[in-house]
Amino acid sequence: xxxxxxxDHKYVYDFSEGNKDLKDLLGGKGANLAEMTNLGLPxxxxxxxTTEACQAYLATGREPDGLAGQIEAHLESLERAMGKRLGDxxxxxxxxxxxxxxxxxxxxxxxxxxxxxxDQSVVGLSAQxxxxxRFAWDSYRRLIQMFGKTVCEVPGEEFEHALDEIKxxxxxxxxxxxxxxxxxxxxxxxxxxxxxxxxxxxxQQPREQLDLAIRAVFESWNAERxxxxxxxxxxxxxxxxxxxxxxxxxxxxxxxxxxGVAFTRDPASGAQGIYGDYLANAQGEDVVAGIRNxxxxxxxxxxxxxxxxxxxxxxxxxEEHYKDLCDIEFTIERGKLWMLQTRVGKRTAAAAxxxxxxxxxxxxxxxxxxxxxVNGAQLAxxxxxxxxxxxxxxxxxxxxxxxxxxxxxxxxxxSARAVELAAEGKSVILVRRETNPDDLNGMIAAQGILTSRGxxxxxxxxxxxxxxxxxxxxxxxxxxxxxxxxFVVAGQTVNEGDVVSIDGTTGKVYLxxxxxxxxxxxxxxxxxxxxxxxxxxxxxAVHRIMTHADGRRRLAVRTNADTGADAAxxxxxxxxxxxxCRTEHMxxxxxxxxxxxxxxxxxxxxxxAALEALLPLQxxxxxxxxxxxDGLPVTVRLIDPPLHEFLPPLEQLAVNVAVAQERGEDVAxxxxxxxxxxxxxxxxxxLGLRGVRLGLVIPGLFAMQVRAIAEAAVACAREGRVAKPxxxxxxxxxxxxxxTVRAEAERIIAEVxxxxxxxxxxxxxxxxxxxxxxxxxxxxxxxxxxFGTNDLTQMGWGFxxxxxxxxxxxxxxxxxxFGISPFESIDRDGVGRLVRIxxxxxxxxxxxxxxxxxxxxxxxxxxxxxxHEVGLDYVSCSPFRVPVARLEAGRAVVETGGSDSx
Numbered sequence: 001x002x003x004x005x006x007x008d009h010k011y012v013y014d015f016s017e018g019n020k021d022l023k024d025l026l027g028g029k030g031a032n033l034a035e036m037t038n039l040g041l042p043x044x045x046x047x048x049x050t051t052e053a054c055q056a057y058l059a060t061g062r063e064p065d066g067l068a069g070q071i072e073a074h075l076e077s078l079e080r081a082m083g084k085r086l087g088d089x090x091x092x093x094x095x096x097x098x099x100x101x102x103x104x105x106x107x108x109x110x111x112x113x114x115x116x117x118x119d120q121s122v123v124g125l126s127a128q129x130x131x132x133x134r135f136a137w138d139s140y141r142r143l144i145q146m147f148g149k150t151v152c153e154v155p156g157e158e159f160e161h162a163l164d165e166i167k168x169x170x171x172x173x174x175x176x177x178x179x180x181x182x183x184x185x186x187x188x189x190x191x192x193x194x195x196x197x198x199x200x201x202x203x204q205q206p207r208e209q210l211d212l213a214i215r216a217v218f219e220s221w222n223a224e225r226x227x228x229x230x231x232x233x234x235x236x237x238x239x240x241x242x243x244x245x246x247x248x249x250x251x252x253x254x255x256x257x258x259x260g261v262a263f264t265r266d267p268a269s270g271a272q273g274i275y276g277d278y279l280a281n282a283q284g285e286d287v288v289a290g291i292r293n294x295x296x297x298x299x300x301x302x303x304x305x306x307x308x309x310x311x312x313x314x315x316x317x318x319e320e321h322y323k324d325l326c327d328i329e330f331t332i333e334r335g336k337l338w339m340l341q342t343r344v345g346k347r348t349a350a351a352a353x354x355x356x357x358x359x360x361x362x363x364x365x366x367x368x369x370x371x372x373x374v375n376g377a378q379l380a381x382x383x384x385x386x387x388x389x390x391x392x393x394x395x396x397x398x399x400x401x402x403x404x405x406x407x408x409x410x411x412x413x414x415s416a417r418a419v420e421l422a423a424e425g426k427s428v429i430l431v432r433r434e435t436n437p438d439d440l441n442g443m444i445a446a447q448g449i450l451t452s453r454g455x456x457x458x459x460x461x462x463x464x465x466x467x468x469x470x471x472x473x474x475x476x477x478x479x480x481x482x483x484x485x486x487f488v489v490a491g492q493t494v495n496e497g498d499v500v501s502i503d504g505t506t507g508k509v510y511l512x513x514x515x516x517x518x519x520x521x522x523x524x525x526x527x528x529x530x531x532x533x534x535x536x537x538x539x540x541a542v543h544r545i546m547t548h549a550d551g552r553r554r555l556a557v558r559t560n561a562d563t564g565a566d567a568a569x570x571x572x573x574x575x576x577x578x579x580x581c582r583t584e585h586m587x588x589x590x591x592x593x594x595x596x597x598x599x600x601x602x603x604x605x606x607x608x609a610a611l612e613a614l615l616p617l618q619x620x621x622x623x624x625x626x627x628x629x630d631g632l633p634v635t636v637r638l639i640d641p642p643l644h645e646f647l648p649p650l651e652q653l654a655v656n657v658a659v660a661q662e663r664g665e666d667v668a669x670x671x672x673x674x675x676x677x678x679x680x681x682x683x684x685x686x687l688g689l690r691g692v693r694l695g696l697v698i699p700g701l702f703a704m705q706v707r708a709i710a711e712a713a714v715a716c717a718r719e720g721r722v723a724k725p726x727x728x729x730x731x732x733x734x735x736x737x738x739x740t741v742r743a744e745a746e747r748i749i750a751e752v753x754x755x756x757x758x759x760x761x762x763x764x765x766x767x768x769x770x771x772x773x774x775x776x777x778x779x780x781x782x783x784x785x786x787f788g789t790n791d792l793t794q795m796g797w798g799f800x801x802x803x804x805x806x807x808x809x810x811x812x813x814x815x816x817x818f819g820i821s822p823f824e825s826i827d828r829d830g831v832g833r834l835v836r837i838x839x840x841x842x843x844x845x846x847x848x849x850x851x852x853x854x855x856x857x858x859x860x861x862x863x864x865x866x867x868h869e870v871g872l873d874y875v876s877c878s879p880f881r882v883p884v885a886r887l888e889a890g891r892a893v894v895e896t897g898g899s900d901s902x
Contacts, residue, residue: 095245113139251333258278270350324345371548386517396477399474413486581634598698713760790855835870
């Protein structure tokens with residue numbers, strides 16, 4: 001980067017110029033380095049190149065005007081402050097070049113350490129360190145290795161092979177057994193590898209190293225693994241990364257030096273205490289990469305009590321300042337403590353709830369903030385089952401419980417194999433010595449991750465916690481042999497494809513598949529655990545935050561349930577009614593023949609006979625559900641199947657008739673059935689004779705259902721129960737359809753209900769785009785709308801969910817056309833706009849119109865926030881997701897600054 005005339009726009013900030021609130025501009029790492037500098041903590045001097053510079057570079061392929069000059073000015077200022085020049089042969093200033101996006105992306109982007117070393121300055125570094133040749137050449141080989149892999153895309157395994165060859169020659173597995181001569185030889189080997197792959201010698205100009213490293217960090221924003229991680233974590237693609245240029249401090253100067261990672265609380269459980277890893281005589285990447293197994297942070301007290309005490313004081317100060325769990329990276333250089341990074345730490349779902357409750361107790365945050373700090377995805381993780389262990393299952397190894405959960409699956413040793421088997425629907429456990437950023441695809445595909453190296457702060461642990469994946473790390477009893485596709489533990493060989501089970505809470509590893517049992521959180525929701533009288537910090541924290549969420553939320557939460565059992569479970573989970581009772585599910589199994597007879601009836605008598613047989617069955621269904629939901633509303637959707645679901649398959653029926661004819665059998669009945677099925681066959685049943693259309697074409701069908709609903713409600717009223725039925729007419733596209741059904745329904749309801757006091761609402765499902773666009777007209781005949789966002793998404797986008805998710809969604813996600821499937825989270829700009837239009841125009845026509853949603857989006861956290869913004873009255877979702885929707889409905893109020901509870 002040649003120096004250019006500076007311009008007005010500021011692209012580079014000294015650490016003393018920023019603060020923790022500038023994450024958009026300085027990235028998380030740069031903002032927090034600035035914050036610690038301003039707090040007076042021991043931070044190595046440096047400067048940050050902004051995310052705006054990265055955005056400009058990525059947009060144009062070149063650095064923005066003025067950036068080179070600003071870097072030069074800040075570098076000169078840094079050199080003056082340190083009394084050294086970058087790469088000076090006698091007394092070199094060395095720097096690290098680190099990425100730092102707004103949101104933490106552990107290991108996904110690039111870092112280069114020891115920038116400024118070359119064939120001359122390595123000698124000066126040795127003299128600077130008291131003629132410590134080993135340290136100097138170790139630092140130089142690290143630079144060539146990181147620079148080569150990061151900046152010039154030299155295959156990292158070639159450097160690893162060269163290192164292994166020298167260790168094997170010394171008959172050691174430990175890097176620390178290599179002396180200065182060994183490392184000098186390793187530098188020569190690394191240079192040859194660099195030359196072979198790049199066609200040039202390793203750059204000797206310190207400023208060229210710096211400029212190329214900065215560009216590499218910029219470009220790493222769009223590296224495949226970074227893009228994949230952003231999609232997984234829903235991080236916007238246009239943020240860019242900042243670049244931090246930091247004076248090097250060295251943890252590899254000898255036994256009085258080292259590096260570590262610390263947490264102010266346990267990121268796995270939330271328990272208070274001292275948690276972290278320390279590695280003497282090492283640089284930071286050794287801890288994260290799991291090259292050597294670390295020791296617990298507590299052991300630092302025996303190694304260097306002064307630094308240990310200082311570190312604990314800083315940890316307490318940072319947690320109080322940030323009012324949250326802090327993740328801290330530090331280095332000790334010959335007894336001097338340096339803080340290299342702090343951030344609000346990633347944590348497991350359990351730790352998130354426990355820590356939020358603790359901070360409320362400590363007066364650092366209030367309950368609104370506690371509610372803000374947890375989310376529905378975390379709550380869903382806590383509802384996953386856990387292992388049910390007995391004497392038959394004995395662990396074969398124990399590592400560190402790095403990310404909780406219970407996971408079983410077939411062992412795989414490469415990310416590619418994990419992705420391949422997961423695509424076939426198989427559960428897999430990814431087993432590695434230690435993962436690295438290139439393993440992200442496999443980590444996403446796997447049910448769990450098991451490593452033989454590393455600790456709670458290794459790459460596998462940090463990434464797994466962020467994704468909510470079960471992980472056991474540092475199980476060093478396991479000898480992993482990736483090329484042979486096997487590992488050996490306790491004298492037993494486990495080959496690829498064999499099943500293992502891992503417990504991310506205890507760190508235990510089992511051979512075979514271990515059965516699971518409900519989690520404590522599910523037991524709490526089902527009422528079998530009393531949160532006030534149980535020694536379980538997690539259950540108490542969940543209860544406390546859920547109670548606050550229920551008090552804050554405006555949206556009611558109903559459930560989608562078609563049976564009394566589902567309704568009862570949902571009510572235990574906190575459902576406040578049923579938002580969708582699918583009556584077509586009641587006609588499967590033994591009743592399918594009755595529906596088939598109804599659809600294929602040749603005259604009124606056959607049709608009436610089928611309806612008479614169905615009426616008592618339907619009435620009994622609704623009585624069961626109304627009893628379970630006593631006093632709560634129940635929205636019953638009139639039958640809405642694609643017609644083919646109740647008819648014999650045309651192709652199979654045709655073959656059967658042809659075979660019977662060939663045999664000379666009497667097939668008159670079958671031929672009549674085949675003719676009827678052919679007459680009613682549809683090329684696209686999802687857009688054919690279903691919903692309101694079926695009710696209008698088959699006389700008496702909807703009338704039978706309305707009568708069954710009304711009679712069931714009256715029967716419950718006579719038992720002293722309160723039934724609140726709401727009849728929902730599906731697939732309406734024109735108000736005239738609804739008016740026709742409503743007229744007949746009102747007549748039947750008046751006849752059945754009489755003076756019983758039962759009230760029945762009549763409304764419609766908004767699932768056809770035309771219905772959303774004519775909602776003002778439809779509202780004149782509807783007392784409520786329920787948005788069927790599954791069909792609204794299919795029809796709005798023009799594709800069938802059943803056909804397209806496996807066919808091309810993966811490619812749309814890969815290309816960034818979708819950030820997430822529109823069936824998982826509401827498409828706010830398209831389908832969401834239809835919901836907004838229908839809500840506004842419907843309520844303009846009928847101010848008291850009740851609005852809800854009953855598609856799958858009703859349980860999606862992000863979608864719940866959208867429905868809150870639009871002003872819906874309730875969401876409805878599967879029973880298991882009711883607690884998630886309750887939590888997110890409360891969070892929606894807090895995050896929009898609402899002050900009124902329901």
